[in-house]
Amino acid sequence: MASRLPLLGRISKLLKAPPSTPLCSSRHSLALCFLLRKISTPNVSPWTFASPRSFCSGPLNLPQDSQGPAAIDYRSVLSEDEFHRLANSTIHDLQEKLEEYGDVVELDGFDVDYGNEVLTLKLGTLGTYVMNKQTPNRQIWLSSPISGPSRFDWDHNVRAWVYRRTKANLSKLLESELEQLCGKPVNLS
Template identity: 40%
Template sequence: MPRSIVTKVARATSRSLQLSRTTPRITASSPFAAASLIPRAGAPRFFSSAGLNGNNITPDKQPVQPKEDTTAAPTIRAATELTDDEYHKLADQYMDRLVTHLEELQDEREDIDVEYSAGVLTVSFDEGVGTYVINKQPPNKQIWLSSPKSGPKRYDYVTLGDGQNDKEGTAKGEWVYLRDNSTINQLFRDELSIDLSMPVGHYGEEEA
């Protein structure tokens, strides 16, 4: 073999031995191995929606608590169907009781004047209050009231009670203004501080 070829082989062998000694080996614990695990730019990435405990936390899996409706439904009242005889009986009883109550109040106070004629009750108050007019209205089966403070109102007879939990025959009724569910008693109490629900004769008892 020529001497020049032997020399080239020897140099190549020596160079390969030097590279094998200086080149580090890539192991699982070496920094080269960690760098090789970093995803390259543009490589697809995958994310998990599971929490640390493996539970799914996507929004559509969140429990939905229904909102509590705190709005109470208003009480709806309706006029009781009455025959002509029933209407006159109930309306006359109320008007008579109202007249008796106000006449007793008239005896105790000088600022009230009560008149009842031909089914029309007028109650006049001094000191700029004005006159209240109350009368039956048979065609509509109502009691009409005209107030100098709040204007005219029409009251229907409404039965209260006599429901599923009430004993038969124990129902009571009130003359009610169906637009706001107020009664004639409430109007006198709110506008004049007169309580018509008190028993008849209580003024004389108080003075005694």
């Protein structure tokens, strides 16, 4: 810490120097001199020197009364009891059908496990699927070795769990991916 104090003192003096003071000498790099001159220039925003890789490249120009997207109250979408009934029914139905599918494909390392409200489908060297309920969001979350993470919401119109981003149906997505991985079709609907 003591070795840093002289350096911090010199930097502090350079930053306090008036704009007319020559800040550059043979001891300073050009980049440091440029930065020190710009910092000591009055009425210059510190954001002027932000990296071009920064997360925001300029003002958002939102109307003053804009408050951004409204939060979704998932309790109004499905009651908690209805969510649990639908999600449990879906997960238990998938568990039964996946266990039957495991007898058909005869894949080394194929295993279906359900515990602590998490359904896990292991496909040996092909990867692992994990499915669980997210009660606060009223969603079923799926982690897939092919498509990655997905969050499925109950769609009253189609009476199925649907991923809003891609409009994928949970059962249809699993059917497609399992056939692709294991080479045999499966009916999970």
